[in-house]
Amino acid sequence: MERRSVLKGIGSLFLAPVLAGRAGIVSTKKRVLRVAHITDVHLKDRFGAPAKFVKCLHHMQQQSPKVDFVLNGGDIVFDMNKENIDTIYTQWKLTKDIMKAECSLPVHYCLGNHDIWWSENNRGQAIYGKQYSMDQLQLPKPYYSIIKNGWKFIVLDSVHLDVDGTWYIGKLGDEQFNWLQTELQNADPSMPILVLSHIPILTATSLIEDDTVNKWVMLGGDMHTDNAKIIKLFYQHPNVKLCLSGHIHLRDKVVYNNVTYICDGAVSGAWWEGNRRETAPGYGIIDLYDDGSFDEQYVNYLV
Secondary structure, three states: OHHHHHHHHHHHHHHHHHHHHOOOOOOOOOOOEEEEEEEOOOOOOOOHHHHHHHHHHHHHHHHOOOOOOOOOOOEEEEOOOOOHHHHHHHHHHHHHHHHHOOOOOOOOEEEEEEHHEEHHHHHHOOEEHHHHHHHHHHOOOEEEEEEEEEEEEEEEEOEEEEEOOOEEEEOOOHHHHHHHHHHHHHHHOOOEEEEEEOOOOOOOOOOOOOOOOOOOOOOOOOOOOOOOHHHHHHOOOOOOOEEEOOOOOOEEEEEEOOEEEEEEOOOOOOOOOEOOOEEEOOOOEEEEEEOEEEEEEEEOOOO
């Protein structure tokens, strides 16, 4: 009995340092960036939208730790397709005036479907298509990449006309896909990558329907129609870590092949008239670390 007790004690002596070492593990990862993701502002001088947007911007800039810069996921103005040129001008002026007066952070934009004038009656006019909004945002191209603090950010142009030219769908097109492929191939394999699009590359929100009977109907404007092709490309590049989107005005998070796809609700909620289903008006906060990991949260700025 005494011998067993002694052996047990010896075993404990050898085990204790191992357990203590495991319990005492201290993470050495370092946060290198804090990013705010705002999307679907749909700014217009109605529904109290300007004052609420200002509140959102102030709320975002009061975060602690502080936000380093903003990713704006598109649908910046309310809706260019259904407005005349004077109203469109007013919406963009309101947007730029508020951003200049109320936001001191750098902002990187992508285009949403409501930022494009595709009305059939306006073909042939200079405002038709994406160029007008690109000029407002000083974007030389609707897709681009930037590098900050060891992370690469790829901003995609996910909104394109369908084959019949009457409505939009989510896709990249051959030229942009080839560009994306080159961007990933040329990136340092050790550099983590965050991808921003307006329309989700992958989302579960399309499964939430009130009137589903025995099947779900997913529209090409609700999610990328070329997502299988994009996901296969991402699979070849494990440094793609996170994809952010908006468009649906719902908050969801899908993890597939070690890539996290987050749809970050909408600043405007249900177009400035409350919650969109169960998702309150809000924005995303993402902490990015030097080891390629991240933390994320959705923030309701109205509470």
